[in-house]
Amino acid sequence: MNTLLRKLKLMFGDAVLRRRVLFVLVALVIFRVLANIPIPAAAGQNLAGLLANDQALGFLNLLTGGGLSAVSIVMLGVGPYITASIIMQLMTMMSPKMKAMQHEEGEFGRRKMTQYSRLLAVPLALVQGYGLIAYLGKQGILVGLTPFEMLTNTLVVAAGSLLLMWIGELISEFGIGNGVSLIIFAGIVSSLPARAAELAYTFNVAQIPLYIGALAATFAVVAAVVFITEAERPVPVTYAKQARGGRTIGGTTQTYLPLRVNQAGVIPIIFALSILIFPTVLANALATMGNGTVQAIALSVQKILANSWVNGFLYFGLVFIFTYFYTAVTFDPDAISTNLQKNGAFIPGIRPGEQTSQYLAKILTRITLVGAVFLGTIAILPLIMQELTGVASLAIGGTALLIVVSVVLDLVKKVDAQLSMREY
Helix, strand or coil: CHHHHHHHHHHHHCHHHHHHHHHHHHHHHHHHHHCCCECCCCCCCCCHHHHHHCHHHHHHHHHCCCCCCCCECCCCCCHHHHHHHHHHHHHHHHCHHHHHHHHHCHHHHHHHHHHHHHHHHHHHHHHHHHHHHHHHHHCCCCCCCCHHHHHHHHHHHHHHHHHHHHHHHHHHHHCCCCHHHHHHHHHHHHCHHHHHHHHHHCCCHHHHHHHHHHHHHHHHHHHHHHHHHHCEEEEEEEECCEEECCEEECCCEEEEEEEECCCCCCHHHHHHHHHHHHHHHHHHHHCCCCCHHHHHHHHHHHHHHCCHHHHHHHHHHHHHHHHHHHHHHHCCHHHHHHHHHHCCEECCCCCCCHHHHHHHHHHHHHHHHHHHHHHHHHHHHHHHHHHHHCCCHHHHHHHHHHHHHHHHHHHHHHHHHHHHHHHC
16 A cells, blocks of 8 residues: 555656646546537437347447447547557558568658558548448437438547547557557446446345356456466576677676566457457448348348357457467567677577577467467456356456456556656
């Protein structure tokens, strides 16, 4: 407790850090205000009933921080931007030119990649916005929309998503932590009072064992997520003596390179949810078209994705793939090997250069397997619990818990890093 109070005192005592924290808080308040402004066609509608029976829309509501349930101007959340970022990251892995831009052009290259992601997010927001508006119209939520009203509401929803994208980038640049993750986190946390009230209202004495089991599972999941997030594989590194001008400078120094088991953090979960939702929204849009063949295909896709076991299988697979994918994007063994060699460092028993790179890649592949399986299992565990208990909110609630814990851990680490920089 004393350590926590000391860190809070240091955080708010430092002017720069205080400004960053306050900036994040103000940005998140603006997001919550936007999440409660309905689109022009909403007319006071609420999607509580529809969200309870549609898992894909429930997950979308989770990513939008409740923006969908209020039929708000930010009902798409940052989903289009996340999808655009995934596409651009895939491009860097497939195109040597794009990879060189990201890794070799420094800050300029990264800014160009971000700009491309922004541009790609625009058509994605329009497509997803149209699909969602069309689906809500089909479900009787938005009734009697004229073509002009469809266009207007689609543009409003797309603009809301792009506005959230901009707010997220501002948080990343001028605040602390990942802006997109914090927006999702804020939305989840803001829904907790309503969830608590709902639980109190529907409380049933006969279900006390179920409540106790859910509470125990919650603590177990939190403990497991913290353990895996903090787990790392230390790789021993030796810094050799350096000779300059005929003199030997320094001595042999032993240290280690920490390789995290879950290098990707919560990003694979967010990526997987975004990809999982996209075909559902697209199928919803195509199902309203006049072409019979297109309608038949869209309805078939809707039927397949409505199966919770199919959803669970796809969810696990996407989380698994994105864990490896994001780890490969953020951790480059070749770059680490080159930096070690430039600084006169080596791994004992491993030759510098290509052999070091291969050794690091081999270790990373093995430990990432543990992280990917764990993350995928934790992601679908609530879905399994939902099937066993029949409680629909468990699937979404479990994913929300996973995101909240991971974001909090990441935020604490970044605040600690900022405090350490200012202490020394």
